[in-house]
Amino acid sequence: MKKIKANLTFPPSKVTFPLMTLLVREYSLEVNILNADVRLNKTGKLVVELLGDEKNIDDALEFIEGQGIKxxxxxxxxxxxxxxxxxxxxxxxxxxxxxLxxxxxxxxxxxxxxxxxVCGLCIKACPLRILHLDHRESEE
Ligand code: SF4
Ligand code: SF4
Structure with a gap:
Protein backbone atom coordinates (compact mmCIF):
# COMPACT_ATOMS: atom_id res chain seq x y z
CA MET A 1 0.00 0.00 0.00
CA LYS A 2 1.11 3.52 -0.70
CA LYS A 3 -0.15 6.88 0.55
CA ILE A 4 0.50 10.19 -1.14
CA LYS A 5 -0.61 13.75 -0.58
CA ALA A 6 -1.12 15.83 -3.71
CA ASN A 7 -2.27 19.24 -4.85
CA LEU A 8 -4.57 18.98 -7.90
CA THR A 9 -5.20 22.00 -10.10
CA PHE A 10 -8.25 21.75 -12.35
CA PRO A 11 -8.64 24.00 -15.39
CA PRO A 12 -12.06 25.77 -15.44
CA SER A 13 -13.35 23.29 -18.03
CA LYS A 14 -12.66 20.38 -15.66
CA VAL A 15 -14.01 21.58 -12.32
CA THR A 16 -17.17 19.46 -12.68
CA PHE A 17 -15.23 16.37 -13.81
CA PRO A 18 -16.05 13.52 -11.35
CA LEU A 19 -12.42 12.68 -10.70
CA MET A 20 -12.81 11.50 -7.11
CA THR A 21 -15.55 9.03 -8.08
CA LEU A 22 -13.36 7.64 -10.85
CA LEU A 23 -10.34 7.30 -8.57
CA VAL A 24 -12.42 5.24 -6.15
CA ARG A 25 -14.27 3.19 -8.76
CA GLU A 26 -11.62 2.60 -11.42
CA TYR A 27 -8.44 2.59 -9.34
CA SER A 28 -9.74 1.30 -5.98
CA LEU A 29 -8.19 4.22 -4.13
CA GLU A 30 -9.23 5.65 -0.82
CA VAL A 31 -9.58 9.40 -1.29
CA ASN A 32 -9.43 11.90 1.53
CA ILE A 33 -10.06 15.52 0.54
CA LEU A 34 -7.98 17.74 2.85
CA ASN A 35 -8.72 21.10 1.28
CA ALA A 36 -10.92 22.31 -1.58
CA ASP A 37 -11.30 25.54 -3.48
CA VAL A 38 -13.65 24.76 -6.37
CA ARG A 39 -16.01 27.19 -8.12
CA LEU A 40 -17.79 26.99 -11.44
CA ASN A 41 -15.81 28.39 -14.38
CA LYS A 42 -12.75 29.07 -12.21
CA THR A 43 -9.50 27.19 -11.80
CA GLY A 44 -10.11 24.65 -9.01
CA LYS A 45 -7.71 23.38 -6.38
CA LEU A 46 -7.94 20.25 -4.28
CA VAL A 47 -5.49 18.89 -1.75
CA VAL A 48 -6.08 15.16 -1.45
CA GLU A 49 -4.62 12.15 0.24
CA LEU A 50 -4.68 9.00 -1.88
CA LEU A 51 -4.24 5.55 -0.42
CA GLY A 52 -4.03 2.34 -2.43
CA ASP A 53 -1.98 -0.17 -4.30
CA GLU A 54 1.24 1.41 -5.62
CA LYS A 55 0.51 0.51 -9.25
CA ASN A 56 -3.06 1.80 -8.98
CA ILE A 57 -1.76 5.11 -7.64
CA ASP A 58 0.78 5.38 -10.46
CA ASP A 59 -1.92 4.57 -13.04
CA ALA A 60 -4.30 7.06 -11.44
CA LEU A 61 -1.66 9.81 -11.55
CA GLU A 62 -1.12 9.11 -15.24
CA PHE A 63 -4.88 9.27 -15.80
CA ILE A 64 -5.13 12.58 -13.89
CA GLU A 65 -2.36 14.14 -15.99
CA GLY A 66 -4.05 12.82 -19.14
CA GLN A 67 -7.17 14.77 -18.20
CA GLY A 68 -5.22 18.03 -18.17
CA ILE A 69 -5.36 18.23 -14.36
CA LYS A 70 -2.03 19.25 -12.86
CA LEU A 100 -1.43 23.53 14.14
CA VAL A 118 2.57 20.99 3.55
CA CYS A 119 1.64 24.45 2.27
CA GLY A 120 4.40 26.23 4.20
CA LEU A 121 2.24 29.18 5.27
CA CYS A 122 3.17 28.74 8.91
CA ILE A 123 6.89 29.06 8.31
CA LYS A 124 6.93 32.82 7.79
CA ALA A 125 4.32 33.37 10.50
CA CYS A 126 6.59 32.04 13.24
CA PRO A 127 8.55 34.88 14.87
CA LEU A 128 11.26 32.45 15.94
CA ARG A 129 11.56 30.70 12.55
CA ILE A 130 11.47 27.28 14.15
CA LEU A 131 9.19 25.65 11.56
CA HIS A 132 10.82 24.03 8.54
CA LEU A 133 9.82 22.02 5.47
CA ASP A 134 12.19 19.51 4.04
CA HIS A 135 12.63 19.79 0.28
CA ARG A 136 11.90 16.25 -0.85
CA GLU A 137 9.12 17.38 -3.16
CA SER A 138 8.58 16.15 -6.70
CA GLU A 139 6.33 16.86 -9.67
CA GLU A 140 4.33 14.09 -11.31
S1 SF4 B 1 0.29 26.12 7.66
FE1 SF4 B 1 1.96 24.72 8.24
S2 SF4 B 1 1.01 23.14 9.52
FE2 SF4 B 1 -0.65 24.22 8.48
S3 SF4 B 1 -1.05 22.99 6.66
FE3 SF4 B 1 0.44 24.56 6.05
S4 SF4 B 1 2.49 23.61 6.37
FE4 SF4 B 1 0.96 22.34 7.46
S1 SF4 C 1 6.79 30.05 18.48
FE1 SF4 C 1 6.45 29.58 16.30
S2 SF4 C 1 5.89 27.39 16.29
FE2 SF4 C 1 5.62 28.11 18.39
S3 SF4 C 1 3.45 28.74 18.51
FE3 SF4 C 1 4.65 30.60 18.00
S4 SF4 C 1 4.55 30.69 15.77
FE4 SF4 C 1 3.98 28.58 16.34
Missing amino acids: CHIFNGTLSIQEEKCIHCGACTTVCPSHA QIEQPDFYLTFNKEKCL
Whole structure:
Protein backbone atom coordinates (compact mmCIF):
# COMPACT_ATOMS: atom_id res chain seq x y z
CA MET A 1 0.00 0.00 0.00
CA LYS A 2 1.11 3.52 -0.70
CA LYS A 3 -0.15 6.88 0.55
CA ILE A 4 0.50 10.19 -1.14
CA LYS A 5 -0.61 13.75 -0.58
CA ALA A 6 -1.12 15.83 -3.71
CA ASN A 7 -2.27 19.24 -4.85
CA LEU A 8 -4.57 18.98 -7.90
CA THR A 9 -5.20 22.00 -10.10
CA PHE A 10 -8.25 21.75 -12.35
CA PRO A 11 -8.64 24.00 -15.39
CA PRO A 12 -12.06 25.77 -15.44
CA SER A 13 -13.35 23.29 -18.03
CA LYS A 14 -12.66 20.38 -15.66
CA VAL A 15 -14.01 21.58 -12.32
CA THR A 16 -17.17 19.46 -12.68
CA PHE A 17 -15.23 16.37 -13.81
CA PRO A 18 -16.05 13.52 -11.35
CA LEU A 19 -12.42 12.68 -10.70
CA MET A 20 -12.81 11.50 -7.11
CA THR A 21 -15.55 9.03 -8.08
CA LEU A 22 -13.36 7.64 -10.85
CA LEU A 23 -10.34 7.30 -8.57
CA VAL A 24 -12.42 5.24 -6.15
CA ARG A 25 -14.27 3.19 -8.76
CA GLU A 26 -11.62 2.60 -11.42
CA TYR A 27 -8.44 2.59 -9.34
CA SER A 28 -9.74 1.30 -5.98
CA LEU A 29 -8.19 4.22 -4.13
CA GLU A 30 -9.23 5.65 -0.82
CA VAL A 31 -9.58 9.40 -1.29
CA ASN A 32 -9.43 11.90 1.53
CA ILE A 33 -10.06 15.52 0.54
CA LEU A 34 -7.98 17.74 2.85
CA ASN A 35 -8.72 21.10 1.28
CA ALA A 36 -10.92 22.31 -1.58
CA ASP A 37 -11.30 25.54 -3.48
CA VAL A 38 -13.65 24.76 -6.37
CA ARG A 39 -16.01 27.19 -8.12
CA LEU A 40 -17.79 26.99 -11.44
CA ASN A 41 -15.81 28.39 -14.38
CA LYS A 42 -12.75 29.07 -12.21
CA THR A 43 -9.50 27.19 -11.80
CA GLY A 44 -10.11 24.65 -9.01
CA LYS A 45 -7.71 23.38 -6.38
CA LEU A 46 -7.94 20.25 -4.28
CA VAL A 47 -5.49 18.89 -1.75
CA VAL A 48 -6.08 15.16 -1.45
CA GLU A 49 -4.62 12.15 0.24
CA LEU A 50 -4.68 9.00 -1.88
CA LEU A 51 -4.24 5.55 -0.42
CA GLY A 52 -4.03 2.34 -2.43
CA ASP A 53 -1.98 -0.17 -4.30
CA GLU A 54 1.24 1.41 -5.62
CA LYS A 55 0.51 0.51 -9.25
CA ASN A 56 -3.06 1.80 -8.98
CA ILE A 57 -1.76 5.11 -7.64
CA ASP A 58 0.78 5.38 -10.46
CA ASP A 59 -1.92 4.57 -13.04
CA ALA A 60 -4.30 7.06 -11.44
CA LEU A 61 -1.66 9.81 -11.55
CA GLU A 62 -1.12 9.11 -15.24
CA PHE A 63 -4.88 9.27 -15.80
CA ILE A 64 -5.13 12.58 -13.89
CA GLU A 65 -2.36 14.14 -15.99
CA GLY A 66 -4.05 12.82 -19.14
CA GLN A 67 -7.17 14.77 -18.20
CA GLY A 68 -5.22 18.03 -18.17
CA ILE A 69 -5.36 18.23 -14.36
CA LYS A 70 -2.03 19.25 -12.86
CA CYS A 71 -0.78 17.14 -9.99
CA HIS A 72 1.89 18.20 -7.53
CA ILE A 73 2.90 15.54 -5.04
CA PHE A 74 4.08 16.59 -1.62
CA ASN A 75 6.83 14.44 -0.20
CA GLY A 76 7.99 17.01 2.29
CA THR A 77 7.10 17.14 5.94
CA LEU A 78 6.91 19.97 8.41
CA SER A 79 9.20 19.86 11.39
CA ILE A 80 9.10 21.97 14.54
CA GLN A 81 11.93 22.71 16.93
CA GLU A 82 9.54 22.10 19.80
CA GLU A 83 12.00 22.92 22.55
CA LYS A 84 12.23 26.50 21.24
CA CYS A 85 8.48 27.07 20.83
CA ILE A 86 6.98 29.81 23.00
CA HIS A 87 3.39 28.74 22.14
CA CYS A 88 2.48 32.20 20.90
CA GLY A 89 -0.06 30.80 18.42
CA ALA A 90 1.02 32.93 15.44
CA CYS A 91 1.42 29.87 13.23
CA THR A 92 -2.06 28.61 14.07
CA THR A 93 -3.72 31.74 12.68
CA VAL A 94 -2.49 31.05 9.14
CA CYS A 95 -2.83 27.25 9.08
CA PRO A 96 -5.69 26.43 6.67
CA SER A 97 -6.21 22.88 7.86
CA HIS A 98 -5.96 23.42 11.64
CA ALA A 99 -3.01 21.04 11.75
CA LEU A 100 -1.43 23.53 14.14
CA GLN A 101 -3.53 24.44 17.15
CA ILE A 102 -3.18 25.92 20.58
CA GLU A 103 -5.11 23.64 22.87
CA GLN A 104 -6.56 23.98 26.32
CA PRO A 105 -5.96 23.55 29.20
CA ASP A 106 -2.23 24.24 28.78
CA PHE A 107 -2.45 26.49 25.69
CA TYR A 108 0.44 24.58 24.20
CA LEU A 109 0.99 24.19 20.48
CA THR A 110 -0.06 20.83 19.00
CA PHE A 111 0.73 19.60 15.51
CA ASN A 112 -1.38 17.00 13.70
CA LYS A 113 0.83 15.71 10.89
CA GLU A 114 -2.06 13.90 9.20
CA LYS A 115 -3.90 17.20 8.67
CA CYS A 116 -0.87 19.11 7.39
CA LEU A 117 -1.16 20.22 3.74
CA VAL A 118 2.57 20.99 3.55
CA CYS A 119 1.64 24.45 2.27
CA GLY A 120 4.40 26.23 4.20
CA LEU A 121 2.24 29.18 5.27
CA CYS A 122 3.17 28.74 8.91
CA ILE A 123 6.89 29.06 8.31
CA LYS A 124 6.93 32.82 7.79
CA ALA A 125 4.32 33.37 10.50
CA CYS A 126 6.59 32.04 13.24
CA PRO A 127 8.55 34.88 14.87
CA LEU A 128 11.26 32.45 15.94
CA ARG A 129 11.56 30.70 12.55
CA ILE A 130 11.47 27.28 14.15
CA LEU A 131 9.19 25.65 11.56
CA HIS A 132 10.82 24.03 8.54
CA LEU A 133 9.82 22.02 5.47
CA ASP A 134 12.19 19.51 4.04
CA HIS A 135 12.63 19.79 0.28
CA ARG A 136 11.90 16.25 -0.85
CA GLU A 137 9.12 17.38 -3.16
CA SER A 138 8.58 16.15 -6.70
CA GLU A 139 6.33 16.86 -9.67
CA GLU A 140 4.33 14.09 -11.31
S1 SF4 B 1 2.49 23.61 6.37
FE1 SF4 B 1 1.96 24.72 8.24
S2 SF4 B 1 0.29 26.12 7.66
FE2 SF4 B 1 0.44 24.56 6.05
S3 SF4 B 1 -1.05 22.99 6.66
FE3 SF4 B 1 0.96 22.34 7.46
S4 SF4 B 1 1.01 23.14 9.52
FE4 SF4 B 1 -0.65 24.22 8.48
S1 SF4 C 1 4.55 30.69 15.77
FE1 SF4 C 1 6.45 29.58 16.30
S2 SF4 C 1 6.79 30.05 18.48
FE2 SF4 C 1 4.65 30.60 18.00
S3 SF4 C 1 3.45 28.74 18.51
FE3 SF4 C 1 3.98 28.58 16.34
S4 SF4 C 1 5.89 27.39 16.29
FE4 SF4 C 1 5.62 28.11 18.39
